Amino acid sequence: MARKIRVLIAKPGLDGHDRGAKVVARALRDAGMEVIYTGLHQSPEQIVQTALQEDVDAIGLSSLSGAHDVLFPRVMELVKKNRMKVLVTAGGIIPEEDIPALKKCGIAAVFGPGTPIDDIVKFHKERLSQKG
Amino acid sequence: MNYTALAKSIFRGDRKAAARLISIVEDEEEGYEDAMKLVFSGTKGAGVLGVTGPPGVGKSTLVFELAKRYRKNGKSVGIVAVDPTSPLTGGAILGDRIRMTDLAGDQGVFIRSMGTRGGTGGLSLQASNTIRILDAMGCEEIIVETVGAGQTQVDIMGLADTVVVVTMPGTGDEVQSIKAGLLEIADIYVVNKMDLPGAMSTAADLKSMLNLVDDWKGWKPPVLLASANSGRGIDELTGSIGGHRSRMLDPVVSMERRSKQARKEIFDIITGQIMHSIASNIQADELDAIVREVVEKKTNPYDAARKISIAASRTGKPPKAL
Amino acid sequence: MLMALALKKKGKAGARRGNSSGQTARPGRQPKAVVPETAERRAGYPNLSWIETDPFYVQDRDFDYGERLGLPGEYPFTRGIHRDMYLGRLWTMRQFAGFGSAFETNRRFKYLLSHGETGLSVAFDYPTLYGYDTDDPHSEGEYGKCGVAVSSLEDMTVLFDGIPLDTVSTSMTINGPASVIWAMYLGAAEAQGVSKSRLRGTIQNDVLKEYIAQKSFIFPPAPSMRLVIDTFEYGMHNVPSWNTISISGYHIREAGSTAVQELAFTLADGLEYVRQGIERGLDPNLFVPRLSFFFNAHNDFFEEIAKYRAARRIWAREMKESFGLTSERAMKLRFHTQTAGCTLTAEQPENNITRVSIQAMAAVLGGTQSLHTNSLDEALALPTEKAVRTALRTQQIIAYESGIPNVVDPLGGSYYVEWLTDQMEERAYRIFDEISMYGGVIGAIERGYFQKAITESSYRYQKEVERKERIVVGVNEFTTDEPLEIPTLRLDPKGRDRQVARLRKLRRTRDRSKFESAMNRLRKIAEGEENTMPAILDAVRAKATLGEVTGVLRDVFGEYSEQQII
Incomplete structure (x- = not known):
């Protein structure tokens, strides 16, 4: 049986804008992946615990409130602390000048508004094709 | 691959190892059976509760409330939430992971979501392996949540010591869907969202339906009202679960249920092995050709099945076909 | 019961339709075959609600102008709630603003007022929206990001320092902890020596749409509704010029619904509030006039206009015929509009000024009472002062240069607009029927009906954009590679x-x-049944913080968690 790619779509922070996160979740599902959606208002600790228990291959973080500058690096810190091998990407409203700092802490890609969902799907497929 | 080292770390309570092994079992990776043999020997006998019911009746919230009660009593809790895999794309949204209020993430809780997938081993088998892994890791109470409707229904009775069927007040669809397949499996009924109009009459409907069945063997499933959102009725539910469980202490009752479960699991494994040997002994185009013959009425399904069985028992291992 | 009445009405609309003997059975529509399709633009082009339109529209002889439209300021108020509309008074230009601390936002308010804004609108940060104080662990990373942090009466007093609350009207976007924030506002007015009877403004206070779309709910539906009705009752007796709710479609639309869904879900919420107010024993002729609405202004120009007109007609009919109200003020649907944030693009952000202008024109032609125009940089970050000023100027240009406000409801009687208005109404009633099958709004929320419908629409739209069946200028067509050069506001x-x-x-x-x-x-009062408002006001006066007051309510009422629908 084929290995299944598992992705966690997570919404850290307090904003309730889950439209983008849900669209991405559905698109990944339609591409044959198993998508775990955390729901809103997850702390970095909860997100990383979930990723660990669900043994996911990737985490997609979405925030539209501007709290990414604090919360995303915190997630990365915990990923490293738990020595997890996981691809982490980010989406939402993230100003251009914040992107270098996010990449520096280990976030593989930042998908801003208007990114075609197909690009996001392709990115995950390519990067996770040799799972294991 | 040899996953026994992984299995051994699970006995030490390694959560990451448990998570990994569950994936390996789900993916049916080569050699997972040996790891599961080891895990089987290391299980400690966790209590397993099954929660099922139609979509949208608030099962997850109820599971969350139950888990909170177990935590309050100092028990470590494992939750296995099963959601359907899309038969078209093979993908799944496993959305109902319950929000645990503790900000830092409670180390005494382990939640795992599963898609129904449809591998050769069947879902019940993967779910029961997942339960064993959580048990071996040290979870004392395990709750399995499944959607009790649709084609890919999990045989929750084969997994759990106690099965709770959840419904909610409504137009009657819910009660109908229970009638259609959940009636025989419930040890306890819960009418959730008791604040909505019609809760009493839904409960009454269920009770009258239960009255039609006369062979309860000493346990007549109670019909309880609850509101998982406000926490009402949960204490009654845990009381009732405890009542049912103490019945399982009766060696006769226990032996009967567990024998049924073990028998089912053994046969699931056999079915899985047959499917697997078909997959590894018959080329895809060979199989397609046989199927086509049936469609074109050149042969009948019985002879076709025989032909496949014979081919599957051939020795030698051509490349995987399915 | 309410939905059953609504159902009857739909039958009536159907009968009107059935009266026509035309071959298309769709009065007002031109038979499709007459017009050749061109390569560039298809006929039957679906709008944003996937309503297919004809190439042009002709007169509908069965159209009863008196019954369907009335005059402006007359029942059923299709043409607007005022006889003289913007000739009497322009709409209120109300820019949603807030970031950082109360001090910083106070300066932004003064800036906006000095540039000709006529009403204030407070955006609170996320912790405040969820009833958390700035130092709560849940607030990590969120302080001041999407609005101003208000954790105490003291913060509220600072927020309006030097702004006389008897002369300005204030709208506050707050829902879960609305009564606490309102109590702080009343406290701030007290500190200024302004009596409650002179206060004008709005609290959003629309919890139903929180469950449906916006997700900043705190408590389960039943206690949430109790808090809302408490504010209705308190307002009626103590703050008579205050709008105690702004029943909002804006967020439903932003979450991805269609215009028709926005219209229907919002009005269904409105009818639910009326029903629950009556159940409490309040006189609907007295409390309904204090209910206000809040709609989105999206891209499809005529569809939006038709939406506002249909909303007024449905509301008036429901209030008069279903609820039997006699107060004409209760039948008048008053609404605020905000241009659609979700239509703003990060690519070529200057294009957003044009989008906002078209959307704002739709709101004005649809008869809005107040308007917020988005800033061009809002898809990127918090708007800068300059961007906010341009957004305000857009409204001023429509008001003072375009001539649009000089005639009341200039589109009334347009074949197309009236047909589309009928369409919106008819489709809204179909949705009301669906909601009634779930036992009403709360039943439908608990079963995830709304969430599912919105998710479906939003996914369908997104797919169409991906396939270029819908063009988004600068995003999937007419793109450039030039780097973004938009100055963004940074917080202290x-x-x-x-x-x-x-x-x-x-x-x-x-x-x-x-x-x-x-x-x-x-x-004690929260555990009982008495109105909570006076006790909340006393707690706030005793310097209890937002987090502390909401914390007590969380304890007593519990917290709500929703079923995930994707």
């Missing part, structure tokens, strides 16, 4: 620490016994 990095220090000092220095007795009383 020390702001949070100062806010936390102020908050801790407040907790240290307040009168302990006064605070405790107010909190105990609040708990």
Whole structure:
């Protein structure tokens, strides 16, 4: 049986804008992946615990409130602390000048508004094709 | 691959190892059976509760409330939430992971979501392996949540010591869907969202339906009202679960249920092995050709099945076909 | 019961339709075959609600102008709620603003007022929206980001420092903890010596749409509805010119619904509030006039206009015929509009000015009472002062240069607009029927009906954009590679620490016994059935913080978690 790619779509922070996160979740599902959606208002600790228990291959973080500058690096810190091998990407409203700092802490890609969902799907497929 | 080292770390309570092994079992990776043999020997006998019911009746919230009660009593809790895999794309949204209020993430809780997938081993088998892994890791109470409707229904009775069927007040669809397949499996009924109009009459409907069945063997499933959102009725539910469980202490009752479960699991494994040997002994185009013959009425399904069985028992291992 | 009445009405609309003997059975529509399709633009082009339109529209002989439209200011108010509309008074130009601390936002308010804004609109940060203080662990990373942090009466007093609350009207976007924030506003007015009877403004206070779309709910539906009705009752008797709710479609639309869904879900919420107010024993002729609405202004120009017109007609009919109200003020649907944030693009952000202009024109032609125009940079970050000014100028250009406000409802009687208005109404009633099958709005929320419908629409739209069946200028067509050059507003990095220090000092220095007795009383009242507003006001006056007051309510009412629908 084929290995299944598992992705966690997570919404850290307090904003309730889950439209983008849900669209991405559905698109990944339609591409044959198993998508775990955390729901809103997850702390970095909860997100990383979930990723660990669900043994996911990737985490997609979405925030539209501007709290990414604090919360995303915190997630990365915990990923490293738990020595997890996981691809982490980010989406939402993230100003251009914040992107270098996010990449520096280990976030593989930042998908801003208007990114075609197909690009996001392709990115995950390519990067996770040799799972294991 | 040899996953026994992984299995051994699970006995030490390694959560990451448990998570990994569950994936390996789900993916049916080569050699997972040996790891599961080891895990089987290391299980400690966790209590397993099954929660099922139609979509949208608030099962997850109820599971969350139950888990909170177990935590309050100092028990470590494992939750296995099963959601359907899309038969078209093979993908799944496993959305109902319950929000645990503790900000830092409670180390005494382990939640795992599963898609129904449809591998050769069947879902019940993967779910029961997942339960064993959580048990071996040290979870004392395990709750399995499944959607009790649709084609890919999990045989929750084969997994759990106690099965709770959840419904909610409504137009009657819910009660109908229970009638259609959940009636025989419930040890306890819960009418959730008791604040909505019609809760009493839904409960009454269920009770009258239960009255039609006369062979309860000493346990007549109670019909309880609850509101998982406000926490009402949960204490009654845990009381009732405890009542049912103490019945399982009766060696006769226990032996009967567990024998049924073990028998089912053994046969699931056999079915899985047959499917697997078909997959590894018959080329895809060979199989397609046989199927086509049936469609074109050149042969009948019985002879076709025989032909496949014979081919599957051939020795030698051509490349995987399915 | 309400939905059953609504159902009857739909039958009536159907009968009107059935009266026509035309071959298309769709009065007002031109038979499709007449017009050749061109390569560039298809006929039957679906709008944003996937309503297919004809190439042009002709007169509908069965159209009863008196019954369907009335005159402006007359029942059923299709043409607007005022006879003289913008000739009497322009709409209120109300720009949603707030970031950082109360001090910073106070300066932004003064800036906007000095540039000709006529009403204030407060955006709160996420912790405030969820009833958390700035120093709560849940607030990590969120302070001041999407709005102003208000954790105490003291913050509220600072927020309106130097702005006389008897002369300005204030709208506050707050839902879960609306009664607490409103109590702080009343307290701030008290501190200015302004009596409650002179206060004008709105609290959003629309919890139903929180469950449906916006997700900043705190408590389960039943206690949430109790808090809302408490504010209706308190407002009626104590703050008579205040709108105690702004029933909002805006967020439903932003979450991805169609215009028809926005219309239907919002009005269904409105009808539910009326029903529950009546159940409490309030006189609907007195409390309904204080209910206001809030709609989105999206891209499809005529569809939006038709939406506002249909909303007024449905509301008037429901109030008069289903609820039997006699107060004409109760039948008039008053609404605020905001241009659609979700239509703003990060690519070529200057294009957003044009989008906002078209959307704002739709709102004005649809007869809005107040308007917020988005800033061009809002898809990127918090708007800068200059961007906010341009957005305000857009409204001023429509008001003072375009000539649009000079005639009341200039589109009334347009074949197309009236057909589309009928379509919106008819489709809304179909949705009302669906909701009634779930036992009403709350039943439909609990079963995830709304969430599912919105998710479906949003996914369908997104797919169409991906396949270029819908063009988004600068995003999937007419793109450029030029780098973004938009200055974005940065928050003062020390702001949070100062806010936390102020908050801790407040907790240290307040009168302990006064605070405790107010909190105990609040708990007792929350556990009982009395109106919570007076106790909340007393707690706030005793310097209880937002997090503390909401905390007591969380304890008593519990917290709501929703079923995930994707």
